[in-house]
Amino acid sequence: MPMYMTLVKTERARTKDTLKWLKDLPENYNPNLRIYYVANVFGEWDNCVWFDANNHDYAMEFVQNNIAKIPGIVHTYTLPTTAINNYFKRQK
Numbered sequence: 001m002p003m004y005m006t007l008v009k010t011e012r013a014r015t016k017d018t019l020k021w022l023k024d025l026p027e028n029y030n031p032n033l034r035i036y037y038v039a040n041v042f043g044e045w046d047n048c049v050w051f052d053a054n055n056h057d058y059a060m061e062f063v064q065n066n067i068a069k070i071p072g073i074v075h076t077y078t079l080p081t082t083a084i085n086n087y088f089k090r091q092k
Contacts, residue, residue, distance in 0.1 A: 001034075001052040001053060001054055002052060002053060002055065002056065002059070002080055003036075003050070003051070003052045003080070003081045003082065003083065004050070004051055004052070004053065004059045004063075004078055004079065004080055004081060005048050005049070005050045005078070005079050005081050006048060006049045006050075006051075006063050006067055006076050006077065006078040006079075007041065007045040007047075007048050007076065007077040007078075007079075008022070008045060008046055008047040008048060008049065008067065008073055008075075008076055009044075009045055009046055009073070009074050009075040009076075010046045010047065010072050010073055010074065011072045011073075011074055013072075014071060014072030015046070015072065017071060017072055018047075018070060018071065018072035018073055019047070021070040021071065021072075022038045022047055022049065022070065023038060025038060025049070025066075029051070029062065029066075032053060032054040032055075032058040033051060033052070033053045033054070033058050033059070033062050034051060034052050034053075035049060035050070035051045036050045036051060036052070037049070037050040038050075045077070049067060050081070056080075059078065059080075060078075063076055063078050
């Protein structure tokens, strides 16, 4: 499945609430999309969501209809990604 990273910019006054929304996203969002990470990042962006989706349409729908609508998020930027090396195995 294609993998994606969505960078997120938040309103400073709503950071705590926004982080709660991001943190509570379910790992198996639906049969077509799985979330691997929600993380803080340094620099121009505040957070990122790393996920895979069955195709670009599912990824775009997830970002536009879910991530971008979380209260306090002011901007998103999504990149398709490709793993070069897997340094860990996800525990179940």
